[in-house]
Amino acid sequence: MVVFALIIINKAGGLIYQRDFAEGLNKLSINDYLVLAGTFHGVHAITTRLNPLHQHNLPPSTSDVRPDPPSGIEVLETENFRLQCFSTLTGTKFLLFTEPQQPNVDKIVGRIYELYSDYVMKNPFYQLEMPVRCESFDRKLVQYVRPLNSR
Amino acid sequence: MVVYSFYIFDRHTECIYSRLWARQPDRPISSGPPPSRPISTSSTSSAPITLAPTNELNPPRRSTRLSAQDDAKLIFGTIFSLRNMVRKLGGPEDSFISYRTGQYKLHYYETPTSIKFVMLTDTQTLNMRNVLHQIYVNLYVEFVVKNPLSPVEHPGGEGVANELFELALDQFVKGVL
Amino acid sequence: MASSQPVKPPLATQASQAQRGSQPGLRYPSNGKTIYHRPLNRSRTQELSQSSFAYLFGEMVSYAQKRVTGIQDLEKRLNVQGHPIGLKLLDLLLYREPPRTQTRPLHIIALLQFITTILWRHLFSRPADALEKSSNPDTPEEYMISDNEPLVNQYISVPKEMNQLNCAAFVAGIVEGVCDGAGFPARVTAHSVGKGEEGELWPGKTVFLVKFEPEVVEREAYLGRS
Numbered sequence: 001m002v003v004f005a006l007i008i009i010n011k012a013g014g015l016i017y018q019r020d021f022a023e024g025l026n027k028l029s030i031n032d033y034l035v036l037a038g039t040f041h042g043v044h045a046i047t048t049r050l051n052p053l054h055q056h057n058l059p060p061s062t063s064d065v066r067p068d069p070p071s072g073i074e075v076l077e078t079e080n081f082r083l084q085c086f087s088t089l090t091g092t093k094f095l096l097f098t099e100p101q102q103p104n105v106d107k108i109v110g111r112i113y114e115l116y117s118d119y120v121m122k123n124p125f126y127q128l129e130m131p132v133r134c135e136s137f138d139r140k141l142v143q144y145v146r147p148l149n150s151r
Numbered sequence: 152m153v154v155y156s157f158y159i160f161d162r163h164t165e166c167i168y169s170r171l172w173a174r175q176p177d178r179p180i181s182s183g184p185p186p187s188r189p190i191s192t193s194s195t196s197s198a199p200i201t202l203a204p205t206n207e208l209n210p211p212r213r214s215t216r217l218s219a220q221d222d223a224k225l226i227f228g229t230i231f232s233l234r235n236m237v238r239k240l241g242g243p244e245d246s247f248i249s250y251r252t253g254q255y256k257l258h259y260y261e262t263p264t265s266i267k268f269v270m271l272t273d274t275q276t277l278n279m280r281n282v283l284h285q286i287y288v289n290l291y292v293e294f295v296v297k298n299p300l301s302p303v304e305h306p307g308g309e310g311v312a313n314e315l316f317e318l319a320l321d322q323f324v325k326g327v328l
Numbered sequence: 329m330a331s332s333q334p335v336k337p338p339l340a341t342q343a344s345q346a347q348r349g350s351q352p353g354l355r356y357p358s359n360g361k362t363i364y365h366r367p368l369n370r371s372r373t374q375e376l377s378q379s380s381f382a383y384l385f386g387e388m389v390s391y392a393q394k395r396v397t398g399i400q401d402l403e404k405r406l407n408v409q410g411h412p413i414g415l416k417l418l419d420l421l422l423y424r425e426p427p428r429t430q431t432r433p434l435h436i437i438a439l440l441q442f443i444t445t446i447l448w449r450h451l452f453s454r455p456a457d458a459l460e461k462s463s464n465p466d467t468p469e470e471y472m473i474s475d476n477e478p479l480v481n482q483y484i485s486v487p488k489e490m491n492q493l494n495c496a497a498f499v500a501g502i503v504e505g506v507c508d509g510a511g512f513p514a515r516v517t518a519h520s521v522g523k524g525e526e527g528e529l530w531p532g533k534t535v536f537l538v539k540f541e542p543e544v545v546e547r548e549a550y551l552g553r554s
Contacts, residue, residue: 071253122483124386
């Protein structure tokens with residue numbers, strides 16, 4: 001039940017935060033992470049377009065419920081890890097790398113988003129879409145993830 | 152468990168086979184053909200013949216939807232990038248198995264000869280790795296590789312879409328799923 | 329007779345309109361109870377969302393930051409923003425005390441105890457963590473109030489290059505306002521003493537240094553207590 005790493009990507013596809021919590025993934029240079037973030041951002045956009053279920057019958061305009069717009073990658077599975085991508089309404093993507101059998105990933109991602117909106121968004125010294133350099137965010141994140149990993 | 156489409160890519164990054172099962176659940180102008188009518192395309196000279204009947208059945212579809220070839224190219228690009236990303240992060244032994252979006256799930260299997268099998272299904276499907284492996288072992292190797300009349304390489308998909316292979320694939324997909 | 333006719337209806341309409349309250353001007357609620365009928369201490373236990381305050385305070389800090397050139401200046405601006413709040417709070421809090429203790433503090437210690445208990449409880453629902461007198465013989469008029477985790481700093485992480493900044497300068501301004509209003513002119517500054525290392529219990533610990541003016545110390549000595 002290990003959480004390996006967290007990556008946050010901004011609206012434009014740039015890497016704004018990267019942190020490892022446990023061993024299990026290869027360590028890459030910061031350049032590699034930047035390239036990875038950009039690639040993933042592009043792939044996410046493409047997978048939205050690959051949707052095989054195109055709805056052509058438009059619902060009548062009086063209906064209250066609009067069909068959901070197609071979403072991009074949410075989960076990526078491989079043999080050694082699983083990648084969960086949480087895309088917020090503001091275009092920020094949270095990529096969480098965990099073990100393939102990690103339970104409750106949704107709850108973890110939700111909590112991380114909560115910590116982000118508290119300790120990064122409410123910080124007057126943080127500029128939007130810039131790399132995240134908030135000490136209290138780091139501290140709270142480690143405080144939250146460490147007990148999860150050691151359980 | 153619904154299968155939407157199936158693709159095979161070879162090691163020269165070309166799409167050598169693709170098969171779509173068109174879904175028509177709630178079309179107001181469904182004019183008779185059975186729901187899962189397969190539209191198989193492979194970029195041989197038979198392509199224009201297969202495309203024409205579909206055009207008269209689904210005229211609004213083609214104009215706004217990506218054509219099947221563009222789809223195949225996008226899929227290849229996507230799996231190539233994801234495979235490289237996974238190799239970098241998980242080590243050279245790791246391999247990407249599947250990914251899921253809100254609407255569909257894509258399963259991937261790569262053989263040691265760099266032939267890639269891709270299948271798009273609905274989101275509820277579980278691991279299809281074995282199924283893809285079966286397709287490779289029992290259908291592709293039997294009907295394509297062991298076919299004395301098919302060339303060794305398949306540029307443009309030549310030699311893959313032979314009758315036996317297509318029939319067996321159809322049977323397999325409908326039977327197993 | 330003819331003249332009284334037109335006079336009556338306007339008066340009648342005016343009275344009825346005032347009763348209905350539909351004229352532009354002061355409107356009365358239907359049960360006749362205005363804000364003056366509400367008990368004064370009603371807002372004592374009401375809560376405010378911490379997020380709204382955090383966003384507002386963040387904006388205050390960014391606003392100040394755009395207009396200053398240095399850290400000292402930024403702290404001074406926050407201090408100046410808190411000062412009038414302190415002045416007004418002093419009256420309110422003294423009024424809310426039970427009548428026995430409703431007296432203006434006359435000695436430094438009484439004032440500081442008022443600040444660390446009543447004021448802190450009003451602002452942060454808990455008393456301050458410690459009150460100390462400076463042990464340095466050169467500066468006998470300095471007192472230190474320490475707070476392990478100032479509420480205003482909870483969501484703020486100061487970047488490394490602005491390490492000396494502590495946004496609790498705002499709270500220091502409030503304390504300074506209270507001291508000035510009570511007749512003990514002082515200078516209050518906020519200093520962070522938590523080092524922010526791993527394993528430190530209170531990384532955001534802040535000490536408010538209260539430095540009274542010399543005339544206050546003189547008066548204190550004259551009154552016989554020090």
